[in-house]
Amino acid sequence: MKNVVIEEFSSLGQYIDVIGKRKINKVFSRKSLSSEMRDYDFTLTHDYEESVKIATEGYKEGLDELSVVDTKFQYKEKISKKIPSVDFVGYAPHVANAIAGVPKSMISATNIEQKAKVITILYSNGDNGGANTSNYITAGKNILNVINTLELQGYRVAVIVIHCSFEDNQFAVRQVMVKHWRQPSNPLKLAYPLLHPSFQRRQGFKWLETHPDIEDSCFSRNYGHTFNTESMSEQKEKLREIGVLKQSYFYTNLIEAKDNEADKLIKLMGVR
Numbered sequence: 482m483k484n485v486v487i488e489e490f491s492s493l494g495q496y497i498d499v500i501g502k503r504k505i506n507k508v509f510s511r512k513s514l515s516s517e518m519r520d521y522d523f524t525l526t527h528d529y530e531e532s533v534k535i536a537t538e539g540y541k542e543g544l545d546e547l548s549v550v551d552t553k554f555q556y557k558e559k560i561s562k563k564i565p566s567v568d569f570v571g572y573a574p575h576v577a578n579a580i581a582g583v584p585k586s587m588i589s590a591t592n593i594e595q596k597a598k599v600i601t602i603l604y605s606n607g608d609n610g611g612a613n614t615s616n617y618i619t620a621g622k623n624i625l626n627v628i629n630t631l632e633l634q635g636y637r638v639a640v641i642v643i644h645c646s647f648e649d650n651q652f653a654v655r656q657v658m659v660k661h662w663r664q665p666s667n668p669l670k671l672a673y674p675l676l677h678p679s680f681q682r683r684q685g686f687k688w689l690e691t692h693p694d695i696e697d698s699c700f701s702r703n704y705g706h707t708f709n710t711e712s713m714s715e716q717k718e719k720l721r722e723i724g725v726l727k728q729s730y731f732y733t734n735l736i737e738a739k740d741n742e743a744d745k746l747i748k749l750m751g752v753r
Contacts, residue, residue: 483652485723486694490657493674497536497684503691512701516687524682525614532679539669543618543676565589599662600631600752601639603726605716605734606674606681607646607707614678620738621676627743628666631752637662642674643725644685646705651697653705654725655688709736 490496505514517529526532571589604624608616628638639662644655659674660666674680686704689695699705708716716734720726731750741749 483647484650484696486651486653486692487723487725488655488688488692490655492661493536493657493659493670496655496657496688497533500684500687500691501533503693505690506693506695508695508698508701509690514686514690515704516683516690523614524679525677526679526683529683529687532677532683535677535679536673536684540672540677541669543621543672544668597635597637599637599639601641601662601727601730602627602750603641603643603720603730603732604675604738605643605645605707605709605732607644607685607709608681608735609707609709616735616739617678617681618676620735621672623738623742623746624675624733625668625671627746627750628660628671630743630747632666636752638666640671640675641730642680644681644688645708645720646685646689646700647708648697648699648705651695651700652723653689653692653695653700654720654723655685656725709734713737 521527631638640660641656641658646653689704717732726732731752733750
């Protein structure tokens with residue numbers, strides 16, 4: 482078993498704040514930092530500061546491309562179900578009871594509030610360095626539509642975005658909860674962590690550059706390998722083994738999300 486480094490963040494804001502205040506660790510202390518590079522084609526931002534601004538204000542440009550996402554969805558923590566019953570008053574007669582002279586001869590409906598089913602999506606947004614930035618946008622669009630589809634069906638959805646990177650002696654996993662199940666869907670805020678390549682190619686790199694427990698010097702060469710080349714079953718097994726993929730979570734990654742629209746992706750994750 483490799484040495485494993487896992488760090489969890491409860492929100493996007495906390496994540497950006499923490500990695501922005503840390504010092505560069507020993508592995509990257511004498512290296513050019515990829516999180517600070519001025520490669521717009523690779524990151525779709527001109528510098529790290531611009532990426533933080535977009536993360537804070539919302540990725541409006543990315544959201545403009547997502548006309549299929551229903552941004553008017555109204556969040557409800559509980560859902561109502563109408564249960565028919567027979568009573569003294571109601572909206573229609575119960576014929577059999579009326580003929581038999583039973584006092585309760587009207588059909589009424591009672592609203593029963595039920596707690597919505599809560600699910601957590603674990604989304605690995607890692608891709609290799611040569612991957613096109615459009616992969617992030619396509620995959621993120623499909624994840625947003627998964628969230629929207631499930632919530633319209635009465636589910637409450639939490640989303641954790643993970644970045645996994647490994648070298649010979651170390652496996653590093655960063656987890657950021659970008660949506661709590663109690664929060665209503667806000668596509669503007671979700672667009673950056675789900676669609677924008679800078680979330681991995683700037684903030685993901687910054688996390689590796691600043692985490693004090695990153696010790697494998699090979700990370701400084703290429704920021705580690707993603708495990709998207711492995712099968713989904715192998716990925717899930719590894720994530721379960723280190724305690725990241727919990728029994729109640731539903732897992733997908735950027736490659737699977739890129740290649741499948743919402744309805745199929747929901748089935749592939751095993752939600753229903």
